[in-house]
Amino acid sequence: MRKRNIFVNNTPLDEAIKLWNSALNNHGCLEPLPSEEIQVDDSLGRITAEAVYAHSSSPFYNASAMDGIAVRFKDTIGATESKPIVLLKQTQYVYVNTGNPLPAEFDSVIMIEDVQPVGDEKVEIINPVTPLKHVRTIGEDIVATELILTEGHRIRPIDLGAMLATGVNRVKVRRKPSVIVIPTGNEVVQPGEPLRPGNIIEFNGRILTGYLKEWGASAVRSRVVPDNHESLKQAIKQAVLDYDLVVVNAGASAGSKDFTYEVISQLGKVIVHGVNIKPGKPVLLAIINGKPVVGLPGYPVSAVVTMRLFLHDLISAYQAIQPEEAGSLTATLSRPLASKMGVEEFVRVKLGRVGDNLMATPASRGAGAVMSLVQADGIITVPAGSEGIGAGSRVSVELLRSEDEIENTLVFIGSHDNTLDVLSDMLHRQRPVYRLSSAHVGSMGGILAIKRGEAHLAGTHLLDEHTGQYNIPFIKRFLKGVPLVLVNLVHRKQGLLVPKGNPKNIQGFKDLARPEIKFINRQRGAGTRLLTDMHLKRLDITPAEVNGYDREEYTHMNVASAVASGVADTGLAIMAAAVALDLDFIPVASERYDLVVPETQMEDEKVRTLLKIIRENGRFRKTVETLGGYDLQDCGRVVYKQ
Numbered sequence: 001m002r003k004r005n006i007f008v009n010n011t012p013l014d015e016a017i018k019l020w021n022s023a024l025n026n027h028g029c030l031e032p033l034p035s036e037e038i039q040v041d042d043s044l045g046r047i048t049a050e051a052v053y054a055h056s057s058s059p060f061y062n063a064s065a066m067d068g069i070a071v072r073f074k075d076t077i078g079a080t081e082s083k084p085i086v087l088l089k090q091t092q093y094v095y096v097n098t099g100n101p102l103p104a105e106f107d108s109v110i111m112i113e114d115v116q117p118v119g120d121e122k123v124e125i126i127n128p129v130t131p132l133k134h135v136r137t138i139g140e141d142i143v144a145t146e147l148i149l150t151e152g153h154r155i156r157p158i159d160l161g162a163m164l165a166t167g168v169n170r171v172k173v174r175r176k177p178s179v180i181v182i183p184t185g186n187e188v189v190q191p192g193e194p195l196r197p198g199n200i201i202e203f204n205g206r207i208l209t210g211y212l213k214e215w216g217a218s219a220v221r222s223r224v225v226p227d228n229h230e231s232l233k234q235a236i237k238q239a240v241l242d243y244d245l246v247v248v249n250a251g252a253s254a255g256s257k258d259f260t261y262e263v264i265s266q267l268g269k270v271i272v273h274g275v276n277i278k279p280g281k282p283v284l285l286a287i288i289n290g291k292p293v294v295g296l297p298g299y300p301v302s303a304v305v306t307m308r309l310f311l312h313d314l315i316s317a318y319q320a321i322q323p324e325e326a327g328s329l330t331a332t333l334s335r336p337l338a339s340k341m342g343v344e345e346f347v348r349v350k351l352g353r354v355g356d357n358l359m360a361t362p363a364s365r366g367a368g369a370v371m372s373l374v375q376a377d378g379i380i381t382v383p384a385g386s387e388g389i390g391a392g393s394r395v396s397v398e399l400l401r402s403e404d405e406i407e408n409t410l411v412f413i414g415s416h417d418n419t420l421d422v423l424s425d426m427l428h429r430q431r432p433v434y435r436l437s438s439a440h441v442g443s444m445g446g447i448l449a450i451k452r453g454e455a456h457l458a459g460t461h462l463l464d465e466h467t468g469q470y471n472i473p474f475i476k477r478f479l480k481g482v483p484l485v486l487v488n489l490v491h492r493k494q495g496l497l498v499p500k501g502n503p504k505n506i507q508g509f510k511d512l513a514r515p516e517i518k519f520i521n522r523q524r525g526a527g528t529r530l531l532t533d534m535h536l537k538r539l540d541i542t543p544a545e546v547n548g549y550d551r552e553e554y555t556h557m558n559v560a561s562a563v564a565s566g567v568a569d570t571g572l573a574i575m576a577a578a579v580a581l582d583l584d585f586i587p588v589a590s591e592r593y594d595l596v597v598p599e600t601q602m603e604d605e606k607v608r609t610l611l612k613i614i615r616e617n618g619r620f621r622k623t624v625e626t627l628g629g630y631d632l633q634d635c636g637r638v639v640y641k642q
Contacts, residue, residue, distance in 0.1 A: 008274035008282050012384065013309070013344050016275045020285050020310055023271045024317075027290045032320035033175040033244065040163045043155045046173035047216070047319045052149040055167035057139035064096040066134040069115055069123060070106035076128040089121045102135055109134035142166050152321055176218040177244040177318035181208045182235055184250045184260070185298070188224045203370075204249050204300050208307060215315040217245070233263045240267070240288045244318065247307070248284075250298030260284060260295040268293065276384055278345040279365075280306035300370050305346050327399040329378070329406070331360035334413075334454045335441075338388040348376035349397060350437040352411030352456070355600065359411060359454050360397055361439045377401045377409070377437070391452075405435060410606040412438040414446020414458035415527050416555040417593055418576040419490055419630070422623050426613045427606075434606050440554045442526035443471075447478050450596050456607050458596040459489070461527040463589075465534050470592040472640050479642075483599035486640035489614060490593050490624065491631035493575040494531060496586040497563045504569050506586065509535040512546045512570070519548035520559050520568035528556070531589060532572050557581075575629025590631075594639060611636065 011019070024030050035049030064070065071093045079085040087093045093110075094103060102109070108129045116124040142148065148162050149155070155173070163171060183205040187198050195201070205221040212219035225235045232248075239246045248260050261273055261284055268288030275283055279302035284295030294310060296303040316323035331351060339345045349360040360380065364372040378397035382389060389395060399406075410427065412420065416438075424436040441449070446458030464473040471486060498506050504517060509532075512519050522528040536546070543549040548568060553559050560577035562568040578585040601607050613620050615636030624630050 009272070010274055010276045010281070010342075011272055012276050016272045016285070017309070019271050023269075023285075023287055024292060024314065027287055029287075029290075029292055029314065030317045033177060033318050035172045036175045037170050037172050040160055040169055040171050043171050043173055044157065044160060045216075046155050046171075046176075047321055048149050048151055048153045048155065049172040049174050051147060051151050052163060052168060052171055054142045054144050054146045054148055057144045058142040058162075058165040059136055059140065060138060062102040062132075062138055063136045064098060064100045064102055064109045064134065065136045066109050066111045067097050068095075068109045068112040068134065069093040070096045070102055071108050071110055071129065072106055073108045073129050073131045073133070076108070076110070076125060079125050079128050081126045084116075084124045084126045086118060086122050086124050089123075093123060107131050107135070154321070174319040176216060177315055178242075179209075179212050179217045179219040179245045179247060179315075180222055180239045180243045181205050181212070181219060181247045181249060182222045182225055182232075182239060184225045184227065184232060184248060186227045188250075190224070204298070204303055207300060207370075208247060208249060208296070208303060211304065211307060212247075212311070212315065215312055216319055216321075217315050227259065229259045229263060232259050233267065236263060236267060236288070236293065240291050240293065244291060245311070245314070246288075246291065246293040247311070248293070248295045249303060250296070264288065264293055264295060275306075276343050277305070277309075278340065278343045280309070280346075281343075283310065285310060301348075301373055304373060327403065329358060329397050329399060329403070330394055331358040331378075331397050332454075333380075333389055333391055333393045333395050334359045334361045334439075334449065334452075336388060336391045337362055337382065339382040339386060341387050342384055344384040345382040347380050347382060348372045349378050349380055350375060350409075350411075350439060351377040351397065351401075351406045352409040352437050353407055354411055354454060354456055357453065358406075360395055361411070361413065361437070361454075363439075373400075375437070377406055408432055408606065409435045409437050410457075410610060411455045412436055412457055412459065413441060413449040413455040414439075414596075415443040415461055415593070416440040416557075417459060417490070417492070418556065418574065418580070418627055419624050420459070422620060422627075423610060423613065426617060426620050427610060430609055434609060436610075442523055442529070442554075444474075444478075444525035447474060447596065450484070450598055451479055451482065453598075456597070456601045456604060457610075459593060460596055461492075461591050461593040463527065463531060463534070463591065471594050471596075475596065475640070475642070479596075482642070484642060485597050485599065485602065485638050487595045487597060487611065487614075488592060488634040488637050488639050489595050490635060491590060491633065492593055493585075493587055493590055493629040494528065494572060495575060495578070495588045496570045497560055497573050497578045497583045498570050498586065499563060499566075500582060500584055502584050502586075506570050508586065509541070509588075510539055512536070513539075513541045515547060517547060518567070518569045519546050519551070520562040520571035521546075521549055521552050522559065522572065523552045523554055526554075527591070528572050531591070535588070576627040579628035585629075592634075592639075 075092050118124050183202050187200050188202045189199050209219040225232050264286045268286050270286045272285040282297045283306040286293045313323045348363040378399045380395045420438050427434040427436050443460035443462045449455040450458050460471050462474045556573040556577040559571035559573040560581045564581045575585050
């Protein structure tokens with residue numbers, strides 16, 4: 001077995017960027033690529049390599065700007081209503097349409113509505129015209145030799161028209177940098193291929209080439225290269241010959257099958273291997289035969305973060321343009337964010353304006369959590385010298401979405417439910433388009449977010465063991481004095497999820513005490529966690545007796561996934577999650593899932609739209625009913641007000 005003898009450094013980010021830029025500069029990699037001449041028809045989005053001048057004037061002839069008759073202005077002098085002038089066809093006028101060339105002997109146009117025919121060959125006019133009236137003269141738009149586009153201009157659709165209108169059919173543009181992304185790994189399979197445990201679908205290459213193309217590169221994916229030293233070496237050697245930039249995905253760390261460092265260090269010079277950032281520490285930056293070669297981590301979020309840091313500006317430099325700066329906003333952090341001292345961390349956040357406050361809620365921080373990037377509105381940076389950022393702190397957010405999208409975001413914090421996905425889709429169908437940003441922190445987390453003014457609404461299903469009531473006792477206790485309404489969304493079935501056929505013969509909570517049963521729990525503060533604890537207490541089962549009590553998930557679908565994959569034998573979740581993943585369901589309770597809406601948010605148009613959907617939209621109700629385990633008898637009804 002190959003030894004893991006590769007050391008990944010912990011280079012500070014600023015130093016890594018300086019080392020990388022210095023190496024790129026020394027090898028001429030920051031110089032613009034040579035230009036190429038292409039057809040104007042193919043130039044949309046390309047960067048001009050030199051100024052573009054008009055070859056001919058536009059229009060290149062005097063043209064009629066109206067439907068009417070072409071005349072000599074001197075023949076119209078003196079025309080009035082009391083003394084109309086009669087003009088003879090051909091000798092004194094001809095009919096013209098808009099855009100027609102103006103015959104050389106005529107210098108003006110009279111609109112057809114100002115002309116009165118007198119027989120077949122004569123017309124009568126009652127007003128004179130001035131020279132060149134209603135005439136588009138030669139060069140009125142663009143004169144030959146006039147500057148159309150400057151060097152370094154990104155060509156737009158209107159620019160295509162301007163060039164073609166002036167006889168420019170070919171244009172010199174900066175050559176796009178050619179980039180190849182090389183996915184690696186024995187376990188990697190292409191989309192659509194049969195899957196076996198341990199396989200990973202090759203989607204990273206698609207993500208990376210997509211971003212590279214978006215930034216202006218000509219990017220392609222290679223075949224997947226297996227974890228084999230010689231195979232990887234040959235792939236990189238050939239790629240360096242054929243492309244301006246080589247990106248190797250995965251294998252940059254120090255595992256027994258990570259060959260990227262070993263191969264690249266043999267072929268060229270490693271500039272940086274390991275940066276004190278999270279995610280993305282194992283990134284590898286190198287030069288081979290004067291060309292940049294980058295080894296990105298295998299986890300998708302790590303790969304995207306490091307590529308943005310080290311390749312985005314390089315793609316712009318290849319085309320001699322300024323990199324587009326991401327917009328930024330200042331927001332209030334909704335909950336504490338702990339971070340490891342000495343590591344610069346990039347944290348994905350969801351944004352939404354609640355009242356006058358723009359709130360930033362951290363998303364999942366896993367390096368492999370693709371959905372955290374899909375759903376993220378921005379990124380905040382936790383400095384290397386910090387152990388975290390406190391709740392309520394003001395933070396600068398690098399935007400991943402437009403400010404308009406963020407302003408139209410409805411902030412939901414609280415308990416997870418599958419109907420939220422349906423609501424999110426329905427909101428996105430509205431005009432204007434609204435987005436639902438949901439943070440699944442449990443029912444208590446949602447109630448406390450409302451107390452702090454961090455959300456438009458919260459989802460809750462907390463059962464008070466003493467009164468048997470849902471939600472209201474907790475609202476009275478924790479939101480005392482806060483004017484609000486409690487609106488029912490659904491009644492839903494909760495139960496124990498088990499694999500199809502129930503192979504461990506689990507009948508109820510009493511079976512959780514069996515040592516061979518692996519349980520998956522919900523996080524503290526979740527209504528489902530409280531329901532679990534209540535049933536265990538009734539059966540005198542302590543948490544210590546439950547194998548897996550401390551293993552936590554944050555959504556019903558994550559619990560279902562754990563059971564479906566065999567990570568757990570059972571877990572408590574809603575019936576809709578069991579239906580979605582084809583699991584068996586052992587009913588435990590029917591519960592009421594409500595929305596807590598502060599009175600201050602009731603007039604917000606986003607909130608009003610959401611409430612209208614759940615009360616009036618038949619499509620929403622039909623879709624929810626197909627999910628399984630839901631009762632909509634009270635959907636949209638106010639069940640409590642304070």
